[in-house]
Amino acid sequence: MAAWRGMAAAGGVVGVRHYHPNGDPPRILITGSLGQLGTGLAKLLREKYGTKNVIMSDIVKPTKDIVNSGPYVFADILDFKCLQEIVVTYRIDWLVHFSALLSAIGEQNVPLAIRVNIEGLHNVMELSKQYNLRVFVPSTIGAFGPTSPRNPTPNITIQRPRTIYGVSKVHGELLGEYYHHRFGLDFRCLRFPGVISSDTQPGGGTTDYAVQIFHDAMEGREFECYLRPTTRLPMMYIDDCLRSLWEMLVAPSEKLRQRTYNVTAMSFTPEEVVAAVRQHFPDLHVTYRPDSRQNIADTWPEVFDDSEARRDWGWQHHYDLKAMCTIMFDNLRRQNQQEQQQLHLQSAR
Ligand SMILES: NC(=O)c1ccc[n+]([C@@H]2O[C@H](COP(=O)([O-])OP(=O)(O)OC[C@H]3O[C@@H](n4cnc5c(N)ncnc54)[C@H](O)[C@@H]3O)[C@@H](O)[C@H]2O)c1
DSSP states (O other): OOOOOOOOTTTSOTTOOOOOTTSOOOOEEEETTTSTTHHHHHHHHHHHHOGGGEEEEESSOOOHHHHHHSOEEEOOTTOHHHHHHHHHHTTOOEEEEOOOOOHHHHHHOHHHHIIIIIIHHHHHHHHHHHTTOEEEOOEEGGGOOTTSOOSSBOSSSOOOOSSHHHHHHHHHHHHHHHHHHHHOOEEEEEEEOEEEOSSSOOOSOTTTHHHHHHHHHHHTOOEEESSOTTOOEEEEEHHHHHHHHHHHHHSOGGGOSOSEEEOOSEEEOHHHHHHHHHTTOTTOOEEEOOOHHHHHHTTSOSSBOOHHHHHHHOOOOOOOHHHHHHHHHHHHHHHHHHHHHHHHHHHHO
C-alpha cells in the first residue's frame, strides 16, 4: 500500500484531507464502535472521509439512528474470519480497535477480559499485518501501576499494572510495537486518561464518576462518589480525545519517535470537579462512599506527562476543567430539550 499524504495538524496544514495518493479517501473500520468513544469518532471521521468510508461495527444491536447514520456491521473481534470478511468486502485501509472490557468491568470477569482484550487484540494485530492496515489501538492511564511514578507519569517508565485491563493494555502496546519493528506494521497507540462525554454512557471504567456528576447535577440528584474527595486522576474532554486520535492517525511516520504516546488535558480530584460543577449548580449535594474502584485509582497516574506527544506531533488540548463544565452542561441541556420535543411529538400523534 502506498504511503498516505498524512500531515499532523501541528506540523502540517489543519483541514487538509489525508487521502490516498490515487485520490481515494481511506476506508476505515471501527471495532467496538457503540461504546463511549466510537459513535463520536465515526462522526468525526465521516465528516473528513465521507460517510460510506467509515464502517462502524460491534456485537451490540444498533439503534435506528446508528443504522441511518452510515454503514454498520456485526463484528465479533473473537471471530477472525468475520473480521477478515469485513476487511476484504469493504476494502479497509485503516482499523481503529475500540473493543475492550474496561477496568472495573474487567475485574468482575477476568476470563472474559482476557478473551476480549488479549485474544481479540491478537486477531486484530494479525489481520492488520496480513492486510497491511494502519491500526490504532488505544491504551490508558490504567497501563501503569503502583510502582510507576505517579506525578508526573512519563511516556516511558515502569509499567506493572494491577488490573487485568492494565495488563492487557501493556500487552497491546508491546505487541503493537513488536509488530511494527518486526513486520513494519503501521501501529499507532495513545494512552488516554479518563474521557468525559455527554451523549454516551461510560463503559465501566474507574473514571466514570467524572461523567456521572454532570448527569446527577442536571437531574437535581444527589451525587454519590465512589472515590475519595482527594483522588487525583488525569482526564480529557471527548472532543480533545477524538481529535488527538485523528491527529495521531494522520501524523507522518517520520514524526513519530514513539508508537505509543501519553495524551491528556487536565488532572483533577472529585472535590475539584464538585467545586467546578457547583459554579453551575450551587445546590449539588455530594456524598463520598469509596468502593473497590478506589483501590484501582490509587495505583494510577495522578498527573500524566504528555510532553512527548506535544513535542513530536504537536498535541494541544483545548478544554480545561472550566471549559469542559460549560460545554458539558450546554450539551446536556440541548439533549434534554430534544428529548422533551420528541416526547411532545409522540404524545401529539
Ligand atoms: N472511555 C475512556 O475513558 C477510555 C480511557 C482510556 C482508554 N479507553 C479505551 O478506548 C477504547 C474504547 O473505550 P470506550 O470507553 O468506548 O469503551 P466501551 O466499554 O464504552 O465500549 C467498548 C465496546 O466494545 C464492544 N465489545 C465488547 N466485546 C466485544 C467483542 N467480542 N467484539 C466486538 N466488540 C466488543 C462493546 O459492545 C462496547 O460497545 C477501549 O479500548 C478503552 O480501553 C477508553
